[in-house]
Amino acid sequence: MLSLGIAEGHQIPLIHEVHSDDEHLLNTIDGEWFEILYHFRWEDYRQFAADYYNALYDFNQLPAQATAQSDVNPETKEEARQRLLFGRATAPRPVEPPAPILYQGEVVEPKTPEVKPSEVAPGVVPLRLVGRKPKCFFGLLKGFIGVSLIGFPAEPQQVHLLLKSNPAFARVCGFSLKEKDRADYHYQQVPSLRKLEQFDQIMTEAGIWERIKHSEVKTNLATGVIQPERELVGDTTHYHAYSSFETVRYEDDKGNEQKKSQSKPTKNCRCADWEHCPHEWVLRDEGAGTIVKSGKKMIWGHKASIIGLPEQGIAIDAIAVADAATHDGQTFFPHVEKVLAEHPDLAQSIQRVLYDSACDDAALKQRFEQELGLELKASFNPRRSKAITEGLPRGMAKITPYGVPICLAGHEMDYQGIRYATETFIYRAPQGDDGLSVCIGCRERPQCCNRSSASGRTITVSFDTLKHIDAGDPPMAKRFKAIMTRRPAVERMIKRLKCDLGDDRLSKRGNDSFQAYLDKTMISYHLLIRHLH
Numbered sequence: 355m356l357s358l359g360i361a362e363g364h365q366i367p368l369i370h371e372v373h374s375d376d377e378h379l380l381n382t383i384d385g386e387w388f389e390i391l392y393h394f395r396w397e398d399y400r401q402f403a404a405d406y407y408n409a410l411y412d413f414n415q416l417p418a419q420a421t422a423q424s425d426v427n428p429e430t431k432e433e434a435r436q437r438l439l440f441g442r443a444t445a446p447r448p449v450e451p452p453a454p455i456l457y458q459g460e461v462v463e464p465k466t467p468e469v470k471p472s473e474v475a476p477g478v479v480p481l482r483l484v485g486r487k488p489k490c491f492f493g494l495l496k497g498f499i500g501v502s503l504i505g506f507p508a509e510p511q512q513v514h515l516l517l518k519s520n521p522a523f524a525r526v527c528g529f530s531l532k533e534k535d536r537a538d539y540h541y542q543q544v545p546s547l548r549k550l551e552q553f554d555q556i557m558t559e560a561g562i563w564e565r566i567k568h569s570e571v572k573t574n575l576a577t578g579v580i581q582p583e584r585e586l587v588g589d590t591t592h593y594h595a596y597s598s599f600e601t602v603r604y605e606d607d608k609g610n611e612q613k614k615s616q617s618k619p620t621k622n623c624r625c626a627d628w629e630h631c632p633h634e635w636v637l638r639d640e641g642a643g644t645i646v647k648s649g650k651k652m653i654w655g656h657k658a659s660i661i662g663l664p665e666q667g668i669a670i671d672a673i674a675v676a677d678a679a680t681h682d683g684q685t686f687f688p689h690v691e692k693v694l695a696e697h698p699d700l701a702q703s704i705q706r707v708l709y710d711s712a713c714d715d716a717a718l719k720q721r722f723e724q725e726l727g728l729e730l731k732a733s734f735n736p737r738r739s740k741a742i743t744e745g746l747p748r749g750m751a752k753i754t755p756y757g758v759p760i761c762l763a764g765h766e767m768d769y770q771g772i773r774y775a776t777e778t779f780i781y782r783a784p785q786g787d788d789g790l791s792v793c794i795g796c797r798e799r800p801q802c803c804n805r806s807s808a809s810g811r812t813i814t815v816s817f818d819t820l821k822h823i824d825a826g827d828p829p830m831a832k833r834f835k836a837i838m839t840r841r842p843a844v845e846r847m848i849k850r851l852k853c854d855l856g857d858d859r860l861s862k863r864g865n866d867s868f869q870a871y872l873d874k875t876m877i878s879y880h881l882l883i884r885h886l887h
């Protein structure tokens with residue numbers, strides 16, 4: 355903490371005052387958050403601090419409300435509903451140019467970037483900001499990171515609650531609780547909820563959360579905290595939206611009435627008469643949509659695409675999907691493209707990408723191969739639910755949609771390989787615990803392998819019988835299975851981000867807030883990975 359006797363804004367040697375109970379806390383507080391905040395390398399964040407103060411300056415200069423050009427917006431609420439529906443990434447008809455699949459933030463560039471990184475440090479805020487001395491960027495940043503490390507969502511309410519209720523937390527962030535005899539404002543006091551909200555908003559609009567996230571991942575890759583791998587794994591996950599939906603009816607190309615869930619239209623102005631005021635109708639919770647889970651369960655939420663490294667189990671990026679109703683098969687390609695462009699060093703080592711059955715699509719595999727030079731391996735999607743029961747080899751009861759024959763005695767046949775000359779898949783009866791074929795002593799022998807040897811029954815199944823299986827990449831093969839065992843690593847990454855460092859219930863609306871939430875969580879996640887390295 356800095357001595358209060360120093361002239362305002364003067365750059366002074368930074369004295370790190372050690373509190374004896376900080377030392378004590380370092381040894382006693384359960385969890386990494388205190389150590390990470392205590393040893394926080396603020397020097398690495400000076401550029402972001404300068405960017406923040408510049409954006410804060412512009413923010414304070416902005417007029418309270420932008421005014422629209424015309425007098426009246428002739429669009430009715432119902433017209434707005436239809437326009438918004440047909441503008442979505444999952445619109446009933448494709449739009450030209452196509453709506454982007456992934457969220458693309460519009461960063462507000464500072465108009466007059468004057469603050470320089472060398473002018474800022476914890477407790478030292480730039481001079482040009484007149485009026486009340488602003489709250490320290492470093493303290494505010496640590497507040498948001500700390501809250502996530504403790505396991506709460508990195509949102510202003512939670513930061514405020516923790517700063518107010520946990521003196522050790524407030525102090526390690528660089529704030530002091532209000533002294534009893536001080537009624538007036540002081541920049542080192544715990545910020546108000548409104549100030550925390552303003553900080554979060556400026557960081558979001560200026561794109562600083564995203565840039566810090568990017569920098570944390572880059573640092574971890576450059577310093578060897580994260581090792582290069584040959585594969586990337588991806589998946590999507592949902593977060594519950596902080597909004598409700600309405601069902602919009604529309605006419606499809608054939609003139610039939612259809613229905614689709616959509617966020618309600620609203621206006622961002624405070625006019626009394628929305629029907630006649632000049633402002634534009636927008637979606638109240640842009641990006642929210644209906645997500646269909648297994649078992650036809652529907653969730654009104656936001657969707658994020660997560661990409662990571664399967665061997666180390668580390669998430670590299672998390673991005674908001676522009677429209678949560680978008681199918682998973684469409685989100686992976688643009689996200690991989692983005693991650694490889696942002697991390698060229700990583701791109702050099704990546705040869706293969708893994709996904710679940712949503713990406714089991716020949717055209718998509720070809721696109722990955724041709725445009726990115728990557729092999730896409732996806733869990734097998736049989737696209738049929740019924741087993742095959744006709745035209746089976748002797749002794750077989752059925753073949754599952756996944757290409758596994760099951761014999762009359764209930765044993766699953768082991769896949770052996772392909773006989774290309776006859777265009778057949780080869781299977782053999784498995785071995786029991788005693789190492790002998792299960793066929794020996796089987797009661798079904800008369801109907802099955804009466805004449806076969808002690809090695810047990812061998813069968814062949816023609817490619818034609820299993821038309822839905824790609825003979826060039828059969829999912830029954832050991833190699834396929836070995837590769838796909840690495841895919842669920844992404845589910846552990848998602849659990850870390852969603853449960854350990856936050857919450858899957860959002861408290862804000864819109865894709866910009868959702869992306870900022872993902873970025874804040876990823877910042878804490880990568881600081882934690884570095885700390886545990």
Ligand SMILES: [Zn+2]
Pocket residue numbers: 621623624625628631632633
């Ligand atoms: Zn208005």
